[in-house]
Amino acid sequence: MIFEHYFDKQFELRYFEMNRLGLATSTIILALLEETAADHSYSINHSLFDLNKKNVGWVLVSGILQIDRYPGYKERITIRTWLSSYSTIKGYRENIIFDEQHNIIGRAKGLWVFFDIEKRKPIPILNDIKEKWPYYSEESIVKDIKKKIETTNVASHIKKFKVNRYDTDMNKHVNNIRYLQWVIESMPEDIVDNYSLHIIDGRFIAEAKYGDSIISLTNDMKDHSFMHTIKIEGSDTICGNAKTYWRKN
Structure with a gap:
């Protein structure tokens, strides 16, 4: 995949991020995806801390994560992220996870809403963010993540x-x-x-x-x-x- 509007971040997996098999846990993968998104914000001078001072931020409303192979201890991975589309108040963030040989080992997609923290309601995305994050319509996973998932009322x-x-x-x-x-x-x-x-x-x-x-x-x-x-x-x-x-x- 070759296009201009992505952001890459590299990680080396650490001991405390491993499970008993010596592989990264799913919660760690999700944390690394969040860290990549945070760094992407920082790279355009809109860090999450700066946004928070303005009482605004991003809230995840739906998403899908697919891991085909979990990386191991000391393994280096690269997370590539980009925005595939915007509306006034929300945007789709795409992610692909590569291993050191540039094989794809995971994918993720999230629908994020720009949010007024104090009023607890969505607000229009800042124009400067849209200008510095041009979107590219390629999807990491072809999946409708707006589709409703039914509530589980009877549990095993x-x-x-x-x-x-x-x-x-x-x-x-x-x-x-x-x-x-x-x-x-x-x-x-x-x-x-x-x-x-x-x-x-x-x-x-x-x-x-x-x-x-x-x-x-x-x-x-x-x-x-x-x-x-x-x-x-x-x-x-x-x-x-x-x-x-x-x-x-």
């Missing part, structure tokens, strides 16, 4: 959590990575021990806040796939829904 596996301060980010809501961690924690132990997350397709619906009690619901489907819902205990508030697909190690 349930786990409960308390939202702590370290679960929230500078935009005062639960960080995206926590939702993936909550999903994985509610998975059957046999799956987590013997399979790797291949695809997660998720939708964020409502915010979870510091002090909330969270219920993570997981329901078994066929062929090592699962449906997930994260909700706030004691209410009808659904924070997010997701589908996951797992592969044998």
Whole structure:
């Protein structure tokens, strides 16, 4: 893939980012994708901290992550990111993950909304951001990530959590990575021990806040796939829904 409007960031995988097999975890991959997006913002002089001072920022509303091979300890990877389209308030961020031989080992796509942090509502993307981030219509994954994912009401596996301060980010809501961690924690132990997350397709619906009690619901489907819902205990508030697909190690 050759075009002008991408941003590359290199990483060397560290010891604490490994699982028991010596491979990067799915939550680490998601964290590296977020770090790449943050650096892309920094590269156009609109760092997330600068935006936060203006009480604005980016919020992920839906996304898909596909990992075909997890990198190992000390392995160097490159994450390439770009914007494939914009509307007034939102944009699609594409990602491809390369290994050192430039093989594609993962892909991700996210729909991000520009957000007024204090008013908790979407606002128009700054013109300067659009000018410095020209879009390119190539997609990393051809997938409609606006399509609704049904809520899981009957669960095979349930786990409960308390939202702590370290679960929230500078935009005062639960960080995206926590939702993936909550999903994985509610998975059957046999799956987590013997399979790797291949695809997660998720939708964020409502915010979870510091002090909330969270219920993570997981329901078994066929062929090592699962449906997930994260909700706030004691209410009808659904924070997010997701589908996951797992592969044998």
